[in-house]
Amino acid sequence: MKKKNINIKPKYTILIIIFSIIVIVTVFSHTLKEDRQLNKFESFIKDTVTSVEKIVFYPFKFVINKVDDYKELNNIRKKYQSLLPEVERIDSLNAENIELRKQLKALKEELNITYTINDYEYLNATVINRNIAHWYNTITIDKGSYNGVEPDMVVVNSSGLIGRVVSTTTFTSDVRLITTSDTINKISVTISDNNTSVNGLIKNYNYNTKYLEVEGISNTEKITEGAYVYTSGLGGIFPSGILIGTVKNITTDEYDLAKIIDVSPVANFDDINYVAVLKRKEIEK
Amino acid sequence: MIVIIIYTIISFLLDGLLSNYMSINIIDPSYFRTIYSIISLVIIYNYFDNNTKYLKILLVLGMFFDIVYTNTFLLNVVIFLIIYLIIKKINIFIPNNIFTINLKSILSITIYHILSYLILLLSNYHNYSIRLLTLILSRSIIVTIIYTTISYLLLKKIYFKIYDKKIK
Numbered sequence: 001m002k003k004k005n006i007n008i009k010p011k012y013t014i015l016i017i018i019f020s021i022i023v024i025v026t027v028f029s030h031t032l033k034e035d036r037q038l039n040k041f042e043s044f045i046k047d048t049v050t051s052v053e054k055i056v057f058y059p060f061k062f063v064i065n066k067v068d069d070y071k072e073l074n075n076i077r078k079k080y081q082s083l084l085p086e087v088e089r090i091d092s093l094n095a096e097n098i099e100l101r102k103q104l105k106a107l108k109e110e111l112n113i114t115y116t117i118n119d120y121e122y123l124n125a126t127v128i129n130r131n132i133a134h135w136y137n138t139i140t141i142d143k144g145s146y147n148g149v150e151p152d153m154v155v156v157n158s159s160g161l162i163g164r165v166v167s168t169t170t171f172t173s174d175v176r177l178i179t180t181s182d183t184i185n186k187i188s189v190t191i192s193d194n195n196t197s198v199n200g201l202i203k204n205y206n207y208n209t210k211y212l213e214v215e216g217i218s219n220t221e222k223i224t225e226g227a228y229v230y231t232s233g234l235g236g237i238f239p240s241g242i243l244i245g246t247v248k249n250i251t252t253d254e255y256d257l258a259k260i261i262d263v264s265p266v267a268n269f270d271d272i273n274y275v276a277v278l279k280r281k282e283i284e285k
Numbered sequence: 286m287i288v289i290i291i292y293t294i295i296s297f298l299l300d301g302l303l304s305n306y307m308s309i310n311i312i313d314p315s316y317f318r319t320i321y322s323i324i325s326l327v328i329i330y331n332y333f334d335n336n337t338k339y340l341k342i343l344l345v346l347g348m349f350f351d352i353v354y355t356n357t358f359l360l361n362v363v364i365f366l367i368i369y370l371i372i373k374k375i376n377i378f379i380p381n382n383i384f385t386i387n388l389k390s391i392l393s394i395t396i397y398h399i400l401s402y403l404i405l406l407l408s409n410y411h412n413y414s415i416r417l418l419t420l421i422l423s424r425s426i427i428v429t430i431i432y433t434t435i436s437y438l439l440l441k442k443i444y445f446k447i448y449d450k451k452i453k
Binding site for chain 2: 024025027028029030031032036038042045046049050053056057060128129130131132138167174207208
């Protein structure tokens with residue numbers, strides 16, 4: 001049988017190409033939203049495959065953990081020596097903490113505040129994989145809506161802030177790391193040493209230096225290297241007081257009006273295996 | 286066929302495993318990051334006489350890749366299809382050997398990242414710098430060569446030892 005040759009005029013070919021590009025970009029602009037909720041079929045497939053992955057990866061994870069434990073064992077004496085003075089202070093710090101909590105509770109009762117953004121409980125989770133399409137800036141964890149995880153919940157690891165939940169399935173959640181250059185939802189931070197406290201915004205993450213860049217600080221403000229950077233609580237998503245990192249370099253912008261601060265994050269974004277989701281506490285009625 | 290499917294599944298799972306778990310302190314884990322599923326598609330292409338079966342594997346792999354690793358819909362299916370068309374054209378002119386298959390793998394990974402970069406740039410509100418693109422591309426080269434070479438040699442040995450013919 002002879003094949004029919006379809007001849008399309010060049011002007012129509014160009015139109016078809018342009019139309020196809022528009023359709024593709026429109027579909028992708030919808031699909032590439034990180035907070036896109038998967039439909040039931042997609043959720044089912046993702047939950048099933050991640051369950052299989054967890055079983056398959058278990059032996060690898062076991063070996064990697066054992067190697068990490070062995071390395072940790074070698075450093076344990078050095079760490080013990082450095083932590084000894086802190087351990088001696090821990091009783092007095094605990095007593096101070098209890099007293100402060102009491103005072104805070106009393107003040108909340110006085111002001112009739114039943115809920116603040118800082119009222120949360122920890123839900124531990126394991127990282128399953130990293131999102132390849134967004135260039136490893138999103139991680140998938142093994143806790144989902146079944147465990148009470150919801151979009152916009154904050155995720156931390158043992159060192160400090162990691163990111164926030166952007167979408168969930170029944171048994172998994174996607175977490176956008178703070179290394180993502182998000183031009184719309186910038187994270188508000190407080191830079192603080194013993195004397196001063198200044199607010200700024202995380203601008204982006206430099207992949208070469210591995211520093212977060214903080215902007216929006218006037219050049220007249222005094223900031224010292226080594227100052228702590230933590231969430232300010234402004235913006236309503238991130239609770240205040242979660243450690244992000246320490247100040248490493250201070251430079252000024254091209255007009256000499258604002259400071260640009262390089263912050264060395266306390267969390268190692270190349271090695272995130274275990275995290276905790278900060279679940280909001282139920283409001284007491 | 287079963288050998289090819291097992292190899293594709295292993296590559297798919299490696300994408301998840303090595304995207305996060307390879308955290309050895311001596312080596313930066315980003316040096317282990319490439320897209321193993323795409324390398325598997327480049328390698329298995331030569332084992333098919335029948336393109337329909339190959340395309341079925343490609344579509345299923347793309348769909349699973351979309352749902353499990355990227356939370357997207359059709360994105361990877363389309364990119365995988367574009368890579369398939371390019372590999373198909375290249376295969377007409379360039380014969381397959383260990384050197385050319387490595388080049389094809391690197392080319393496919395590069396196309397994938399450049400296409401994702403362009404799509405992210407056109408449709409997303411995040412700033413993805415060209416510096417990050419070059420960083421990811423340069424860091425994926427070594428592991429792409431290692432995985433392609435191992436897969437090519439291993440699959441050639443296993444497949445032709447058992448079947449000694451292409452998939453019809």
